[in-house]
Amino acid sequence: MRGEIMKMFTGKPIIKGLGSGTALVTKMPINFTAAFTKIPSFLPYMNSVIMDRHHELFYKRIKNRVLVFPACIGSTGTGLLLLQIITTGGAPSAIIVQEADSLLVSGIVLSDVWFNKSFPVIEYGPEDIYEKIKTGDRVDVDGQTGEIRVTQG
């Protein structure tokens, strides 16, 4: 393991599994449908790039990252887009979200039940999440226990 463990805390486990990666953090809710249905989204190497011009993560790639954000917004296509990203190898390593909603959960449940592919999701409501995790930090997540370990990036 690189570096020294800086922080360890626990959220509410939503989807099981282990995941590790570099954090990608935003305080803006994400509209997955707007983010992943633009023309370039259908090119294989662009499948995990956020293409929503309304979002601060415009042009950022979520693949293998630990994505930290407040909530999902927008269309009910979210589950389908997540399912597609996961089954085509563009999935994040884990998601830490302030409020896990029906759309986020469905995308991962669908991919788990029908394709045996999934990643952990932890719900962590308090605002201090943005103090605890910064973009670039190394984050390890245990979706069974809700444990989150952050090593400064």
Add this chain to the structure above:
Amino acid sequence: MKLNEKQENMLNGKSGEVMSLAMKTLVNYGDAFQAKRLVEITSAHVAGSFGIFAVKSYYNIINRIVTDGLKVKVPTTVNPRPGNRLHMVNQVVMNKQQFLENSFKKMGIIPNYSCACYDGVNVPSKGEPVAWAESSAVQYANSVLGAKTNRNSVMIDICSAVTGYVPEFGYMLDENRRGQILVKLKIDKMDASALGFIIGQRVVDKVPVIEHYPFTRVALKNMGGAMAASGAVALFHVEGLTPEAPDMKSIFDREPEKILTITQKDIDDLRTKDLSKTTSVVFGCPHMTLEEANDLAGYFNGASVKRPTCFCMTPAAKTEFEKSDRGQKVTAAGVKLYDHCPVAAFTVRRGNRHMLTSSAKCFYYLAGTDYGTKEDCLRACGVKS
């Protein structure tokens, strides 16, 4: 989650492996939100209606459902067509459209092909549990009709339709349908779609209660659609207008968590300042109803549009409007009538970069659009507003 014997049997494969996977999807979905049971639904609405070539995992699941001969157990409607026949590029990008439509037919889905399914086709009563996808339709079902649905994802809709169940959590439960945020209005010239966009941005996923304003059904539809694009609102109330909010006292259990005031300036800030750039004008998102098209028709009477203009309407409304005297005057003015989804249809387009729309939902999703009020749009069309 506690299942009854019939549900347990479906989960354990007594009705086949595919049915069992559909049940497992709903059980896991509900478990993530501590749902205690699955409830019977009275209708479903399916959102995944665009046959985009890339979403192969979706077609894989649908194919397994159709091959196993599963059919919907409740009346089920479906979202718009994507304008796949509009031009060659769309035909290539949406090359799974025929497969999708054939599959829906085999599953017994009603071919209404509109997001405004609640316009005379799929109209649940107050209090009925339903499983709808399509964020704007969810808004309408919950807020305007008083039916109960969560913001279900694409494919959760189909799993619910073929099993007849949905997990009971969130907006299926009365205690989660109460007001959370009070919205006050300081608006001189109402624009429901823009108002919805701003409310969605500010409340994100809470339940807003808007102080009384006599919104029409059409305005409620467009406001709800916008709120669910810029935010994740599944349910809103309007004091003294929507079914669960006869007055402020009965919709709030306690003091509002927050009080927002939306002003005329907020609405004006959303509008484009420069109509001269506009290359075309699009009306309808969610789909225009007949009522809405008739309301606009008068402006086009005897006129001739200055820029390409289209109405995107429910297929049923389009058929009726085309035949009517009003509709013929609108098309004589140069307006094109479509029944596809503008967002799907116009994503690929040549030139025509600055489309002007009076739908804040369309503005959010369709790259290269500007927002204008109805009056702005009519001005861009070159007709008197």
